[in-house]
Amino acid sequence: MALAGIINEEKYGTDARSANEMIERLTSIDWYSQAGVKCNEAEKKVEQFMSAIGVSEYKIKWLSAAQVSEAVSRLTFESSILWEVLKDLPDQLKEKIDAAGNEKLLADIVDKVPEAVFHGAYKQALNVFRDEKAIKFLVGHAMYISVLACTAELTGDVNPFSYIVELLEDGHLPLGPEGNTFYLL
Numbered sequence: 347m348a349l350a351g352i353i354n355e356e357k358y359g360t361d362a363r364s365a366n367e368m369i370e371r372l373t374s375i376d377w378y379s380q381a382g383v384k385c386n387e388a389e390k391k392v393e394q395f396m397s398a399i400g401v402s403e404y405k406i407k408w409l410s411a412a413q414v415s416e417a418v419s420r421l422t423f424e425s426s427i428l429w430e431v432l433k434d435l436p437d438q439l440k441e442k443i444d445a446a447g448n449e450k451l452l453a454d455i456v457d458k459v460p461e462a463v464f465h466g467a468y469k470q471a472l473n474v475f476r477d478e479k480a481i482k483f484l485v486g487h488a489m490y491i492s493v494l495a496c497t498a499e500l501t502g503d504v505n506p507f508s509y510i511v512e513l514l515e516d517g518h519l520p521l522g523p524e525g526n527t528f529y530l531l
Contacts, residue, residue, distance in 0.1 A: 349471040360452045364499040365455055369517045371511055372463050372492045373528050377470035382410040388518045391509045392530060395520075396428070398506035402425050404526045409434070417521060417529050425524045431485030436494065441502040460489035465493040470528070475521075487522070488514075 352369050353362040390405055396404060404427065409417055425427035443452045467488035471481040491514070495507035513520050513530075521529035 351434075352421055352462055353451070353454055358448070358454075361446070361448055361451055362381060366449070367498050368496050368499045368511070369459060369462055369492075370507075371382065371419070371460070371515065372495065373466065375463075375466060375514050376517055377467045377488065377514065378411075378468070378474045378517065378519055378531070381414075381474055381519045382412075383517075384408050385518065387531060388409060388513055391516075392514045392528060395506055396528075398504070398509065399428075399431050401406050401428050401431055404523070404528050407527050409521065409531050411434035411474055411531060414519075414521070414531065415480045417524070418480050418483045420524050421522050421529070422524055424527045426524045427526055428528065435499070439494075439497050439501055442503070443497070446500070446502070448500055451529055452497060452500060455500070456493055459492050459496050463488050463492045484519070491520075 351366055353365050355366065392406055396402070407486065423433070440452065464485060468481070468485045471484040471488075475481055475484065475493045491507065491510055495505065495511050497505050498505040510520050519531040521531060523529070
C-alpha cells in the first residue's frame with residue numbers, strides 16, 4: 347500500500363521530496379516474497395552495500411524461510427565488523443541533518459515511517475514465516491531499515507541503504523549478522 351506525500355513538502359520544502367520518494371518505495375514493497383530464493387543479483391547488492399559503508403570482511407550465507415526463526419535467535423553484533431560501522435551511523439546521519447537545519451523533518455520521519463511500513467511488513471511476515479518471535483523481529487527490522495533509509499536520504503549524500511531497499515523490493519530479506527556472517531534470504 348503506497349502512501350504518497352507522507353511528509354509535507356510544503357512545510358519542509360524540497361528536502362522532504364527524496365524522503366517521500368523513499369517512503370513511496372518502502373510502502374510499495376512486497377515484503378519477503380522471494381525469501382530463501384538464492385539470487386546472484388541479491389548477493390551483489392549486499393556487496394555494494396558493504397562496500398558503500400566500508401566493510402570488507404564478511405561472508406554471505408543464504409538461509410531458507412524455515413531457518414529464519416533459529417537464525418533470529420543467533421543474530422549477534424558481537425565481533426561484527428558490520429555492527430562496528432552501523433552502530434555509529436545513525437548519530438553520524440543525525441549530525442549532518444542537524445547541521446542542515448532539518449531536525450524537525452527528521453523527527454517527522456522517525457514518527458511516521460515506522461507506521462507507514464508496519465502493516466505491509468507484518469502481513470507478509472505473518473504469511474511467510476508464521477513464527478511469532480520471527481514475525482516480531484522482522485517487523486521491527488523492516489521499520490528500522492526503513493527509518494535508516496529515509497534518514498540517509500536527508501543527508502544529501504549517496505544513500506548506502508538504497509542497496510538494502512533494492513534487496514527488499516526484489517523480495518529478499520537482508521536478515522543481518524552473526525559475527526561477520528551476513529544472513530540473506
